[in-house]
Amino acid sequence: MKYVDLFEKVREAKERISPYIHETPVEYSTTFSRRSGSDVFLKLENFQKTGSFKVRGAFNKLLSMMPKDRSKGVIAVSAGNHAQGVAYASSTLGIKSTIIMPETAPISKYLATRSYGANVILYGRFLHEGIEKANEIMRNTGSIFIHPYDDINVILGQATLGLELLSLSPDVVVVPIGGGGLISGISIALKAKLPNVKIIGVQTTASPSMKISKESGKLISVEPSFSVADGILVKNPSSLTFDIINELVDDIVLVNDEEISETIFLLAERSKVLVEGAGAASLAAIINNKISLPLNKSKVVSIISGGNIDMSLFTNIIGKMLYISKRVVKIKVIVPDKPGYLNRILSNVVKVRGNIIDIVHDRVSSDVPPGFTKIYVTFEVPSKENLNSFINDMNNEGIETKFVE
Known part of the structure; x- marks a missing residue:
């Protein structure tokens, strides 16, 4: 080994x-x-x-370089973390750095890398495209490439x-x-x-x-x-x-x-x-x-x-995870467009300690009969037991309730 x-x-x-x-x-x-x-x-x-x-590898690489190589500056290609590691380590050690990040890089990583003093270039979608760009820059500047893993x-x-x-x-x-x-x-x-x-x-x-x-x-x-x-x-x-x-x-x-x-x-x-x-x-x-x-x-x-x-x-x-776990739910009901129906729905939400997030009325969709309204209600619910109680209460009032996934 x-x-x-x-x-x-x-x-x-x-x-x-x-x-x-x-x-x-x-x-x-x-x-x-x-x-x-x-x-x-x-x-x-x-x-x-x-x-x-990533900062571990960046520091070890830079500290292992000869002073004459550090003076040429360094260049790195990264979706974000290697970028930040090289930028921070370079700034700490007084080395000029250029970082190439994909155009799809998260804005938080892009801004963080810039904040460490690096010259950041957005190029391509994936790392291999950025490496091609880095080779072009190195031919023109003599910068030392800091590979993220090789x-x-x-x-x-x-x-x-x-x-x-x-x-x-x-x-x-x-x-x-x-x-x-x-x-x-x-x-x-x-x-x-x-x-x-x-x-x-x-x-x-x-x-x-x-x-x-x-x-x-x-x-x-x-x-x-x-x-x-x-x-x-x-x-x-x-x-x-x-x-x-x-x-x-x-x-x-x-x-x-x-x-x-x-x-x-x-x-x-x-x-x-x-x-x-x-x-x-x-x-x-x-x-x-x-x-x-x-x-x-x-x-x-x-x-x-x-x-x-x-x-x-x-x-x-x-x-999304709150929706998947049914801790936030969106329901759809079609009820007569008359005073009192919305109050009945919301009263049942309050009864199970739900917290209303959003309410939408729809009176014009093709599946809504004349004289009716479709109501979407999004709300937080403390537990599955509370949600089951809500559905039972709605059924007892003759209001058919469907979940919107």
Whole structure:
């Protein structure tokens, strides 16, 4: 196992970057432990500087460069977290940085990257397009490229996260995969000292390039589609991370956007933790039984890799999950267009302690008979029991009620 021999290099990276980063907390989750049947711990890298693990690799790479190379400035390509990590590390160390981000990058990540002093260029839709643009700029400027994952010094920086898990002696560590730099580093750090630990990677169904490559035994490019986990949409895995993952990673599983969105919601509500899609992917795999956990109660670590979620997306996810869980409902009734009917409906909402959000009258649609009105009522309801009571009360009054999905 050639890559575990890099363990001492990981220790050196830890010493190098420690003055610039946080050692993030590892917290036990009663909620997710009960749901999975194992002892689940959350490694909260969303509390890292710039909101993700990427700053570890950025600092280690920049601090490993010769002064003459730093003076040329650096350039990076990223959907957001690597961008922020390189921009922040460069600013801290007094290095000029240019960051190329996809045109689809969340506005929060774009603004954060600019705030760290980087020259930000929006170009293309995916990382591979941005890399082509970066090559063009480097030919003209001589800037040094900081790859998000295909660089051993970046990987060794990410590996320092694994060192922070050694004292816990986990049985299983679950890690999101985009290009594979994080899981490669964690695997090097952990497998060197805990050879029996299981390392499980998680990708989104929208971008399964590393899983397909591992199963095929060769690098395969897969064009990503849209996902709420924008931070792990990678078309082309690198040969470096592919080799490390083949050697050290036990399995790679997939989760979809519905599972990721539910996990974002649960982490916010139950753990009071704000995460982005990529950061929620590992826990999504655990609570949706995508991983074969040991029969005995085991220590399972979910790497919460980042918290830089776009607030508009977060709001949409919360709203959708409230609808799915029937804590916010939208009902449709067709009743005579006469005084008193709306009051009867709203009285039943109040009776079950519902909170009205919106009311809409529709008297002109083709399915509304003359002299009737269609009423949509959106309201919050405390529980399913309260909702069932509401439906029973409406039925007892002879008002047929339908849910609008």
